[in-house]
Amino acid sequence: MNELEDLYREVILDHYRSPRNRGELPVPPAHRVEGYNPLCGDEVILYIDVSDGALKDIRIGGQGCSISQSSASLMSAAVKGLDVEKVRQLEHSFKTMMSIYESGPDEGDGKAPDQEPVLVDPESLGELAALQGVIKFPVRIKCATLAWNALMQGLDEIEFDHHDD
Numbered sequence: 001m002n003e004l005e006d007l008y009r010e011v012i013l014d015h016y017r018s019p020r021n022r023g024e025l026p027v028p029p030a031h032r033v034e035g036y037n038p039l040c041g042d043e044v045i046l047y048i049d050v051s052d053g054a055l056k057d058i059r060i061g062g063q064g065c066s067i068s069q070s071s072a073s074l075m076s077a078a079v080k081g082l083d084v085e086k087v088r089q090l091e092h093s094f095k096t097m098m099s100i101y102e103s104g105p106d107e108g109d110g111k112a113p114d115q116e117p118v119l120v121d122p123e124s125l126g127e128l129a130a131l132q133g134v135i136k137f138p139v140r141i142k143c144a145t146l147a148w149n150a151l152m153q154g155l156d157e158i159e160f161d162h163h164d165d
């Protein structure tokens with residue numbers, strides 16, 4: 001398991017040091033949305049370009065801890081070019097992975113008793129799986145999910161604007 005943890009740590013550090021899709025997009029046509037995590041002071045600013053039901057492009061600004069910024073970078077690499085439907089599925093898988101132990105009691109053994117573990121196929125998450133180590137540090141889970149929450153908010157705002165039925 002240590003080798004895997006080392007690999008995951010490398011992936012996170014790589015995305016923190018060399019964040020993907022960093023920058024801005026012209027608004028409009030892109031949509032701008034911000035996320036803020038007061039627990040840690042993390043800030044994520046997303047520029048998302050959605051057309052024909054797909055997330056054509058995404059750029060990221062903001063600043064914060066290594067978890068929040070690497071998670072935003074990992075997310076951008078994972079969702080760019082996907083259909084919005086797929087983006088939502090990925091978000092669900094990611095949140096499922098991150099929240100397995102979120103509501104568990106603080107017993108410190110890393111296990112969530114009583115709770116049926118929801119299995120997420122790591123293959124479906126690709127590099128995003130690197131963040132699963134964060135669940136050992138419950139206070140950091142909000143750092144890891146910050147960018148995803150902002151992305152979902154942005155997608156909801158776009159859909160609300162368009163009134164497609």
Ligand code: ZN
Binds near residue numbers: 040042
């Ligand atoms: Zn943070």
